[in-house]
Amino acid sequence: MFRPFAPKVFQLGYVALECPDFERTRQHYAETIGMHQTDTGHDGEAYLSIGYEHHNIVLRKAEKKALTHLGFQLQPGTDLKGLVKEFAGHGLAAQVKSDSQPGVRELVEVEAVPGVVFQLYPEIVAPAPGFKRTGVAPLxxxxxxxxxxxxxxxxxxxxxxxxxxxxxxxxxxxxxxxxxxxxxxxxxxxxxxxxxxxxxxxxxxxxxxxxxxxxxxxxxxxxxxxxxxxxxxxxxxxxxxxxxxxxxxxxxxxxxxxxxxxxxxxxxxxxxxxxxxxxxxxxxxxxxxxxxxxxxxxxx
Ligand SMILES: [Fe+2]
CATH class of the missing domain: 3.10.180.10 (2,3-Dihydroxybiphenyl 1,2-Dioxygenase, domain 1)
Structure with a gap:
């Protein structure tokens, strides 16, 4: 049935992974897929951009491979504190995080089910490092x-x-x-x-x-x-x-x-x-x- 309400988010922005084979994986996304590394985090995380936003893939070295979190962009004007309250009403613990990662000033983090953490953000910095001309070079x-x-x-x-x-x-x-x-x-x-x-x-x-x-x-x-x-x-x-x-x-x-x-x-x-x-x-x-x-x- 059609619901006249727009979803709370409108696009997938980034996927963050933990990877045991960190350097080869980083090279795969940077060279073979053709992404720009825009930043390196405190724990050595690699922030990789397809060509516009600050990051679309985040990689962190870990012993076991895992999905760290998924980033989705919120509809403009979303009240973050209101969203946390709404999640609480569904029995989900959520929190507003500020400056928790480069490129994203504020986000709401919520673990929807064990092992699947969402980061919902109103804005991401867009340094536009440009699209690579080598590798897969996706859109x-x-x-x-x-x-x-x-x-x-x-x-x-x-x-x-x-x-x-x-x-x-x-x-x-x-x-x-x-x-x-x-x-x-x-x-x-x-x-x-x-x-x-x-x-x-x-x-x-x-x-x-x-x-x-x-x-x-x-x-x-x-x-x-x-x-x-x-x-x-x-x-x-x-x-x-x-x-x-x-x-x-x-x-x-x-x-x-x-x-x-x-x-x-x-x-x-x-x-x-x-x-x-x-x-x-x-x-x-x-x-x-x-x-x-x-x-x-x-x-x-
Ligand atoms: Fe698919």
Whole structure:
């Protein structure tokens, strides 16, 4: 059902990871993906920008790989203290943090479910270091997929507390897609008994960029695990590879555009259903082109 209220956030801004293989992972994002390191934190964290905002990826050395937090940008004019109060009303402990990281003056931090920490911020500094001309050189950070053993609670947080729109499921609720803007999905919650990031997705400039991205990956000795091929849910052209810590990275283009007022995606010639309203896709329907997955996408 259409809710006339806008979601509390409108875009994914950054993903922060803890990584055992820190230096190789940093190099992967800086050189192979093609990002600028804009800052180094007190603990040696690397802040990396695609080309405009202060950071889109944050890496910190740790013994175990982990998702540290997800950053989403709040709608303009959000009252941060009011937001903390509202979270408290849902039984969630949240706090306003000031100057907790470079580039973000104020944010609300809330752990929606154990292991998934959100940083919701009204503004991020945009030093615009420029887009690299080497490596994959993506356009933007588009979405993140999170595996959670508290999947139902995380879905509740996205849909009922942050106000995301539901757009699709795969496998009767195994993968659950939500958006806070026009992209078919900004988050994908995989409801299985594990707790980790499943994949981080960067949007490329255009469909021809997939070939150049695959060549850049090959030059760096990174294998492409699947694709580029067209998904069903979201209909994005997507290719997947692992970063050095085996976090899956998706490179995509051509994602369905969701129109919340109509509760459907804009019609496209390659759609299997008209209107393309939120639906449940079968596990055998991951790829519109029936390209076989030779690796298990569900395992990541
Ligand atoms: Fe994805």
């Amino acid at each position: 933007r950070l588009g979405h993140v997929a999170v595996i959670s053993s508290h999947g139902d609670k995380l879905i509740h947080f996205f849909r009922d507390i942050l106000g995301f729109w539901f757009t699709d499921t795969i496998g009767s609720g195994l993968a659950n897609f939500f958006t806070c803007n026009r992209d078919h999905h900004v988050v994908n919650v995989l409801n299985v008994p594990q707790d980790r990031v499943h994949h981080i997705a960067f949007q490329l400039k255009g469909n021809a960029s997939h070939a150049m991205a695959c060549d850049a990956l090959r030059e760096a000795g990174v294998g492409v695990k699947w694709g580029p091929a067209r998904h069903t849910a979201g209909h994005n052209l997507a290719g997947y590879h692992y970063d050095p810590d085996r976090v899956l990275i998706e490179l995509y283009t051509d994602m369905d555009q969701f129109v919340p007022q109509l509760n459907m995606c804009e019609a496209r010639p390659w759609h299997e259903h008209f209107p393309m309203v939120p639906r449940d896709w079968g596990l055998h329907e991951l790829c519109a082109w029936e390209t076989e997955f030779v690796f298990n996408l569900a395992q990541g």
